[in-house]
Amino acid sequence: MAAIFTTSAPQLKLDQHEDQQTPRHHSLDQPLHSTLRTQLATLPTPIKAPFGQMRRLLDTLLSNPTLAASLNNTYPKRGIFKTAALTNTNSDQKLTLDISPSRLELLPASLRTELGPDFDAVVSFFQSVERVHVPQILAALSQLVGFDMSRLHAARNLNFRLCDYIPSTANPDSSNGCGAHRDYGTFSIIFQDKTALTALEAEVSPGIWVPVPPDATVVVCGWCAAVLSGGEIKAVRHRVRRVPGVRRISAVLFVAPDLEVKLRPFDEGKWKYFSDEIIHGNVDVEGFKEVMGKKWRHREGNEDITLNGQDSEVDQDDDIQRLVWAD
Numbered sequence: 001m002a003a004i005f006t007t008s009a010p011q012l013k014l015d016q017h018e019d020q021q022t023p024r025h026h027s028l029d030q031p032l033h034s035t036l037r038t039q040l041a042t043l044p045t046p047i048k049a050p051f052g053q054m055r056r057l058l059d060t061l062l063s064n065p066t067l068a069a070s071l072n073n074t075y076p077k078r079g080i081f082k083t084a085a086l087t088n089t090n091s092d093q094k095l096t097l098d099i100s101p102s103r104l105e106l107l108p109a110s111l112r113t114e115l116g117p118d119f120d121a122v123v124s125f126f127q128s129v130e131r132v133h134v135p136q137i138l139a140a141l142s143q144l145v146g147f148d149m150s151r152l153h154a155a156r157n158l159n160f161r162l163c164d165y166i167p168s169t170a171n172p173d174s175s176n177g178c179g180a181h182r183d184y185g186t187f188s189i190i191f192q193d194k195t196a197l198t199a200l201e202a203e204v205s206p207g208i209w210v211p212v213p214p215d216a217t218v219v220v221c222g223w224c225a226a227v228l229s230g231g232e233i234k235a236v237r238h239r240v241r242r243v244p245g246v247r248r249i250s251a252v253l254f255v256a257p258d259l260e261v262k263l264r265p266f267d268e269g270k271w272k273y274f275s276d277e278i279i280h281g282n283v284d285v286e287g288f289k290e291v292m293g294k295k296w297r298h299r300e301g302n303e304d305i306t307l308n309g310q311d312s313e314v315d316q317d318d319d320i321q322r323l324v325w326a327d
């Protein structure tokens with residue numbers, strides 16, 4: 001089913017779904033590039049994620065603050081293992097472990113040894129996903145948008161992230177595992193540990209949230225894909241609902257264009273839908289990541305910001321919409 005433009009809001013809108021029970025992401029018989037166009041796409045035969053080792057690594061870091069501090073000291077600017085949810089009741093109620101390729105290079109060999117085989121298993125899992133699935137998805141996106149996306153993704157602007165939705169956060173009754181957002185980059189591959197009850201949800205039309213099956217490995221496109229494709233690819237809003245007492249782990253590989261890539265639609269015919277900032281080539285990936293980064297770190301409890309004296313989620317999303325789209 002094709003996506004459509006509307007003239008009043010020059011953003012891709014999903015067609016109304018006849019039956020809102022399931023997100024349109026798991027039609028495995030459709031080629032990947034056609035599902036990426038409007039919704040989440042499912043990877044039919046994903047690499048198996050080592051969730052047992054992931055869980056053990058997260059448990060080790062949580063129960064060993066000295067080890068966690070040594071890890072965080074290798075990247076003092078932001079840290080690696082983030083635990084704001086242990087003390088912040090309003091932020092996303094999850095812990096994260098962010099190990100980008102560049103941060104990995106900063107790890108001393110002795111610390112790597114201390115982190116042990118579980119850490120190694122997690123790193124090699126992400127490296128396999130990068131080797132196998134990233135080219136596959138970039139090829140599908142290239143076919144969809146009609147230009148070679150892989151040449152914009154040569155410098156490994158990636159992040160390997162584990163999310164741990166532990167029950168014992170500062171706000172154990174909260175259902176907010178991960179607040180509604182769009183990812184900043186080109187796409188993210190989300191592996192889930194099959195935990196039922198808690199759910200990753202996608203917004204299939206404004207205000208309509210639909211759970212993704214807990215055993216699906218999904219591809220969610222982000223803002224960079226939406227802009228570069230001239231709105232042909234949708235940046236899907238998603239969130240994670242949490243259930244008290246239930247732990248969920250996910251592993252996410254975020255893929256973004258190289259930092260110096262200008263965020264401007266490849267097809268000039270689409271420029272009219274975008275802001276002056278975008279069409280004049282004033283927004284590059286690095287600058288856009290900086291703006292978005294403040295918002296997601298705020299949502300995750302790792303940075304304080306106020307926007308126009310407020311910090312509501314709606315304002316934050318509106319801000320990005322204003323930066324990207326024409327009035």
Ligand SMILES: O=C(O)CCC(=O)C(=O)O
Binds near residue numbers: 163200239240252
């Ligand atoms: O945990 C998940 O399933 C999704 C997490 C997510 O959307 C994110 O970290 O951007």
Ligand SMILES: [Fe+2]
Binds near residue numbers: 181182183188
């Ligand atoms: Fe996300």
